[in-house]
Amino acid sequence: MRILDERVERYLHELQPTRSEVMAEMEAVAERDGVPIVHWETGRFLAVLCRTLDPVVLEVGTAIGYSTLHMAEQLQRGRVITLELREDCARQAQEFFQRAGVADRVDLIQGDARETIEAVQGPIDLLFVDAAKDEYERYIELAEPKLSERAVLVVDNMLMSGEVALADDAETEWRGHSLAAARALNVGLLDSDRWLACVLPVGDGIAFAARR
Ligand SMILES: C[S@@+](CC[C@H](N)C(=O)[O-])C[C@H]1O[C@@H](n2cnc3c(N)ncnc32)[C@H](O)[C@@H]1O
Numbered sequence: 001m002r003i004l005d006e007r008v009e010r011y012l013h014e015l016q017p018t019r020s021e022v023m024a025e026m027e028a029v030a031e032r033d034g035v036p037i038v039h040w041e042t043g044r045f046l047a048v049l050c051r052t053l054d055p056v057v058l059e060v061g062t063a064i065g066y067s068t069l070h071m072a073e074q075l076q077r078g079r080v081i082t083l084e085l086r087e088d089c090a091r092q093a094q095e096f097f098q099r100a101g102v103a104d105r106v107d108l109i110q111g112d113a114r115e116t117i118e119a120v121q122g123p124i125d126l127l128f129v130d131a132a133k134d135e136y137e138r139y140i141e142l143a144e145p146k147l148s149e150r151a152v153l154v155v156d157n158m159l160m161s162g163e164v165a166l167a168d169d170a171e172t173e174w175r176g177h178s179l180a181a182a183r184a185l186n187v188g189l190l191d192s193d194r195w196l197a198c199v200l201p202v203g204d205g206i207a208f209a210a211r212r
Pocket residue numbers: 036037038060061062063064065066067068083084085086089111112113114130131132135
């Protein structure tokens with residue numbers, strides 16, 4: 001299943017400009033090793049936010065650092081604190097940050113974000129969530145006390161290839177518990193008295209929210 005019409009998807013793909021050498025290599029590595037990374041459009045959306053807000057970013061889910069690089073490339077005084085569970089991914093990401101010349105703007109903390117968020121120094125201006133799908137709500141809950149008053153939230157995979165729109169018992173590629181978590185979070189954010197949120201069909205679907 002796909003979120004956008006195939007022709008629209010192809011059109012958007014053809015609009016994409018050439019990436020930096022390291023970013024292109026990360027895409028190739030992710031493709032080769034089956035590492036899930038954000039769609040380029042989501043990376044660019046985050047990059048635009050970083051360009052304009054120059055924020056302190058808290059990213060949950062680094063993998064090899066692809067979305068981190070989109071953001072870090074645009075920062076002037078801002079920085080990215082990024083949290084990753086897996087040691088091998090964290091090591092690979094650090095190497096890419098060095099080579100891309102953004103290591104001075106990125107603090108990578110290896111470990112379970114549900115434990116490491118606590119020690120993160122705020123205030124955080126942009127929270128980007130992209131780790132274990134059924135832990136999203138918990139990451140947001142843990143990070144909330146560290147957010148600045150005007151912080152924005154971006155959450156990836158909120159449409160899950162469009163499968164969130166299918167009936168609960170439909171056959172799907174995404175796992176049932178991930179779909180259930182995304183559906184619950186979409187409802188929770190749209191209905192929240194703490195967040196002013198919308199869901200956008202960018203990449204795999206993102207929730208985008210400001211604090212009320
Ligand atoms: C979808 S990938 C992140 C992709 C990355 N944001 C990008 O677009 O380049 C999700 C990552 O979250 C990590 N992860 C899963 N559970 C986690 C947790 N509890 N704490 C920190 N990282 C976690 C996984 O190891 C995986 O590398």
